[in-house]
Amino acid sequence: MIVQQYVQMLGKKSAIRELFDYGAQRAKEIGYENVFDYSLGNPSVPVPKAFNQALADLALSGNDLAVHGYSPSLGIPSVREAIAASLKKRFDLPYTAKHIFMTTGAAGALAHAVRAIAEPGSEVITFAPYFPEYGPYVSGAGCTLKVVPAQTSDFQINFEEFAKMLTPNTAAILINTPNNPSGVVYSQETLVRLADLLETRQREYGHPIYLISDEPYREIVFDGNTCPYAARYYDNTITCYSFSKSLSLPGERIGYVAVQPACRDGEMIIDMCGQISRGIGHNCPPSIIQLAVAQVLDETSDLSVYETNKNILYKALTEMGFSCVEPGGTFYMFPEAPGGDAEAFSRKAKEFDLLLVPGTSFGCPGHFRISYCIDTEKVERSLEAFRKLAAYYFGK
Amino acid sequence: MIVQQYVQMLGKKSAIRELFDYGAQRAKEIGYENVFDYSLGNPSVPVPKAFNQALADLALSGNDLAVHGYSPSLGIPSVREAIAASLKKRFDLPYTAKHIFMTTGAAGALAHAVRAIAEPGSEVITFAPYFPEYGPYVSGAGCTLKVVPAQTSDFQINFEEFAKMLTPNTAAILINTPNNPSGVVYSQETLVRLADLLETRQREYGHPIYLISDEPYREIVFDGNTCPYAARYYDNTITCYSFSKSLSLPGERIGYVAVQPACRDGEMIIDMCGQISRGIGHNCPPSIIQLAVAQVLDETSDLSVYETNKNILYKALTEMGFSCVEPGGTFYMFPEAPGGDAEAFSRKAKEFDLLLVPGTSFGCPGHFRISYCIDTEKVERSLEAFRKLAAYYFGK
Numbered sequence: 001m002i003v004q005q006y007v008q009m010l011g012k013k014s015a016i017r018e019l020f021d022y023g024a025q026r027a028k029e030i031g032y033e034n035v036f037d038y039s040l041g042n043p044s045v046p047v048p049k050a051f052n053q054a055l056a057d058l059a060l061s062g063n064d065l066a067v068h069g070y071s072p073s074l075g076i077p078s079v080r081e082a083i084a085a086s087l088k089k090r091f092d093l094p095y096t097a098k099h100i101f102m103t104t105g106a107a108g109a110l111a112h113a114v115r116a117i118a119e120p121g122s123e124v125i126t127f128a129p130y131f132p133e134y135g136p137y138v139s140g141a142g143c144t145l146k147v148v149p150a151q152t153s154d155f156q157i158n159f160e161e162f163a164k165m166l167t168p169n170t171a172a173i174l175i176n177t178p179n180n181p182s183g184v185v186y187s188q189e190t191l192v193r194l195a196d197l198l199e200t201r202q203r204e205y206g207h208p209i210y211l212i213s214d215e216p217y218r219e220i221v222f223d224g225n226t227c228p229y230a231a232r233y234y235d236n237t238i239t240c241y242s243f244s245k246s247l248s249l250p251g252e253r254i255g256y257v258a259v260q261p262a263c264r265d266g267e268m269i270i271d272m273c274g275q276i277s278r279g280i281g282h283n284c285p286p287s288i289i290q291l292a293v294a295q296v297l298d299e300t301s302d303l304s305v306y307e308t309n310k311n312i313l314y315k316a317l318t319e320m321g322f323s324c325v326e327p328g329g330t331f332y333m334f335p336e337a338p339g340g341d342a343e344a345f346s347r348k349a350k351e352f353d354l355l356l357v358p359g360t361s362f363g364c365p366g367h368f369r370i371s372y373c374i375d376t377e378k379v380e381r382s383l384e385a386f387r388k389l390a391a392y393y394f395g396k
Numbered sequence: 397m398i399v400q401q402y403v404q405m406l407g408k409k410s411a412i413r414e415l416f417d418y419g420a421q422r423a424k425e426i427g428y429e430n431v432f433d434y435s436l437g438n439p440s441v442p443v444p445k446a447f448n449q450a451l452a453d454l455a456l457s458g459n460d461l462a463v464h465g466y467s468p469s470l471g472i473p474s475v476r477e478a479i480a481a482s483l484k485k486r487f488d489l490p491y492t493a494k495h496i497f498m499t500t501g502a503a504g505a506l507a508h509a510v511r512a513i514a515e516p517g518s519e520v521i522t523f524a525p526y527f528p529e530y531g532p533y534v535s536g537a538g539c540t541l542k543v544v545p546a547q548t549s550d551f552q553i554n555f556e557e558f559a560k561m562l563t564p565n566t567a568a569i570l571i572n573t574p575n576n577p578s579g580v581v582y583s584q585e586t587l588v589r590l591a592d593l594l595e596t597r598q599r600e601y602g603h604p605i606y607l608i609s610d611e612p613y614r615e616i617v618f619d620g621n622t623c624p625y626a627a628r629y630y631d632n633t634i635t636c637y638s639f640s641k642s643l644s645l646p647g648e649r650i651g652y653v654a655v656q657p658a659c660r661d662g663e664m665i666i667d668m669c670g671q672i673s674r675g676i677g678h679n680c681p682p683s684i685i686q687l688a689v690a691q692v693l694d695e696t697s698d699l700s701v702y703e704t705n706k707n708i709l710y711k712a713l714t715e716m717g718f719s720c721v722e723p724g725g726t727f728y729m730f731p732e733a734p735g736g737d738a739e740a741f742s743r744k745a746k747e748f749d750l751l752l753v754p755g756t757s758f759g760c761p762g763h764f765r766i767s768y769c770i771d772t773e774k775v776e777r778s779l780e781a782f783r784k785l786a787a788y789y790f791g792k
Contacts (some may be wrong), residue, residue, distance in 0.1 A: 001513070
């Protein structure tokens with residue numbers, strides 16, 4: 001008989017998806033250019049030419065067996081080596097191919113990482129605001145997701161609350177920096193303090209607490225900064241990466257798990273991922289995508305448009321009276337919803353054809369997310385709609 | 397702490413993989429051309445040119461957002477439509493896009509199908525000889541795999557034993573025709589009898605029993621025959637397909653779930669697959685692979701080499717004294733191991749650089765599998781080694 005657990009999930013359409021579907025419908029009525037759809041985190045910039053050329057060259061190489069043949073379950077060895085070498089060079093940690101497991105995007109990476117180190121029944125802690133799919137990733141592994149309330153003043157970690165929530169049943173901590181939806185980059189200070197606390201609790205509990213670091217926005221950092229790399233601060237770090245955002249190819253589902261070279265049982269965790277795959281039907285990302293990505297590891301799309309958009313929106317919205325922690329990266333910002341009711345605010349925004357996602361889905365009510373991965377021209381045109389919305393709320 | 401369930405799986409290397417690794421090592425010693433590696437089911441023929449061209453054209457189209465953008469979680473609508481239209485035309489069943497869910501190969505398809513219709517704790521029944529990965533797919537969903545002993549006279553279904561194993565706790569039956577490892581195609585008579593029995597038991601138990609039909613070898617059928625299509629015989633059929641074998645691209649991990657249009661709760665099962673994906677980190681096969689495959693749905697690689705190889709091997713081996721049910725398709729055959737001990741036989745075969753997989757892994761001891769997806773020239777050269785092996789066992 002059909003499985004009720006999944007039937008019950010069917011009714012619950014995500015708020016993001018609902019807004020996006022509304023936007024598509026509305027675009028048919030008033031024209032695509034007149035709907036200011038800030039709902040989806042869908043990269044909008046071109047893929048590096050070198051990636052497309054690599055794909056085409058591989059496809060036409062005539063070497064079908066190598067290009068389209070089975071990948072070993074941990075990934076193609078040359079690809080794992082190339083990724084390890086790139087990480088080693090960039091972050092000065094002694095990664096080798098043994099520390100890398102190729103996955104279908106960050107979703108695949110997170111699903112494997114949680115299953116590898118969190119026994120069913122144990123707890124995984126994350127921090128609001130957080131990406132709502134962390135729920136299914138964690139519950140799918142038979143574990144419980146506990147959410148530390150947001151520190152809304154700066155969206156760094158609320159350590160006081162966090163310290164209270166750690167228990168001997170804590171298997172892992174799940175962070176996302178730069179963060180979806182706040183756009184905030186965890187500071188070096190935050191990561192050092194996080195590492196210190198976890199080290200202490202590891203000793204106290206007598207077992208490792210793994211840090212799962214979800215980093216698809218690692219390359220999108222503003223003001224010429226770089227994002228502090230979590231694995232440099234804490235040995236037991238499992239980095240989950242996706243090329244979706246850096247190369248602008250979210251549909252191609254390519255990413256990896258990288259265990260910090262000093263991670264407890266790290267190489268075994270990678271080997272375990274190959275076994276975990278067998279039960280969930282994962283079986284590696286496509287060979288040709290692995291091979292093509294390996295050729296462009298040190299490239300990114302031109303990501304500067306996101307910073308341009310952030311600057312325009314941040315300046316204009318704060319001038320209008322919105323309250324917002326300034327994003328340090330990503331293509332998101334997460335202002336306070338005037339009036340405090342983000343759902344009501346989002347509904348009101350729709351009247352001006354502004355599609356803004358209420359923060360409730362991200363475990364942080366009273367805020368709303370703007371995904372500004374759209375054309376700058378449209379961002380500029382949207383300001384008039386934001387002004388009308390501000391006038392409604394702030395009476396300016 | 398790392399999860400013991402997966403740690404314990406680590407030691408158990410598959411017999412197939414072990415033989416393949418031995419072969420790669422041996423090839424370094426005596427040359428690749430001198431190792432008759434019949435261990436892996438890795439397609440050896442070129443991919444259709446049209447597929448590679450489609451991939452290259454998509455990559456270079458300049459339409460990055462459409463080519464590399466997110467796919468909806470059930471698959472790209474135009475791809476689902478194209479697959480439904482192709483199935484409808486070919487099998488005369490009213491498939492529409494609503495009946496199709498795109499997956500990362502047959503592994504992804506089976507993992508979703510089992511999770512959708514088998515509650516944890518229920519039973520899934522399959523028939524020996526069977527693909528060993530059915531074990532993890534079923535146990536990964538929290539269910540138990542029960543195996544009906546082989547009917548070694550013809551490798552059709554052993555209905556007497558099967559009827560005894562059906563219980564009210566049976567959620568699904570998992571078949572694979574044409575079969576890996578026997579190469580046998582289930583006859584129309586077998587499928588009719590299977591459908592009749594399941595219809596009776598459904599009524600008796602008061603709940604559906606789904607038939608999951610794993611069909612990656614559907615297009616590889618010999619003597620100008622076609623493979624009877626399971627879904628035509630039984631409404632509650634969930635077809636799991638992979639393009640790995642028909643297009644010779646096992647590394648690209650592309651397939652689908654198709655529910656029979658009259659299947660009980662069929663459209664809901666497809667929608668549920670989208671929810672199941674969230675927990676296991678599946679999230680669709682890559683967009684570009686979906687789009688490229690949709691352009692070559694009615695093509696296959698030149699699969700005739702497999703029939704050529706089968707004819708050579710079947711004739712030669714039976715003449716040498718081996719006992720074997722003649723394959724009707726695939727690129728496998730599954731003869732009896734002389735002496736009855738397949739492991740000992742496989743070890744002896746290695747002395748002649750013949751790599752043959754013992755049938756024990758397939759739930760059918762006393763047999764061995766030959767994967768003849770290798771060059772015909774090599775098949776012919778291997779006969780001398782088979783003759784030496786036959787001489788050892790049959791004294792001819």
